[in-house]
Amino acid sequence: AQTVTQSQPEMSVQEAETVTLSCTYDTSESDYYLFWYKQPPSRQMILVIRQEAYKQQNATENRFSVNFQKAAKSFSLKISDSQLGDAAMYFCAYRSGETSGSRLTFGEGTQLTVNP
């Protein structure tokens, strides 16, 4: 079974600064996807960014980028120019790419605080 680990229960960053959230995973599959989801106090789960395992290039979405190290099974999220609205719980998630309907397996989450 796949596992996802987020070793930082809490992180804080100053507004306009950069912060990196860590995530490691364990799998024996070669075809998979990795995601970062954001859950603000509203509890809505919002997709932040997605990475296909077969792609060597790191995904980027505006101020959000990832550092995907496939051999090390590491998938960190970098948030640049942090904004107050970035404050939320961030979940790293894994999904097998082999079949439709495959589940997301989440890490424990990292609570990000943005200080003004």
Add this chain to the structure above:
Amino acid sequence: AAGVIQSPRHLIKEKRETATLKCYPIPRHDTVYWYQQGPGQDPQFLISFYEKMQSDKGSIPDRFSAQQFSDYHSELNMSSLELGDSALYFCASSSSTREQYFGPGTRLTVL
């Protein structure tokens, strides 16, 4: 853009009662997923359906059942409710193997 719709948004039930949660996926999405999130926890996968057939099954209690209908909406039926079933229940949808988009969730409280 259309999002995943879940109803009801809040539900209060007594122990041993039955609850039905509904999910309407994003148009043209053929896959629906159900997750349960307890307080302070990450979402736990319950079950998924692809083209109206069960696709994957997680730690879903036998008291729970779900199905996907011909119009692709899905229902999660929960019977003999227990206090421990109190949680936020998410439905998500995707187009085949693409990324999953989550609905706003149904907050179930069992008294």
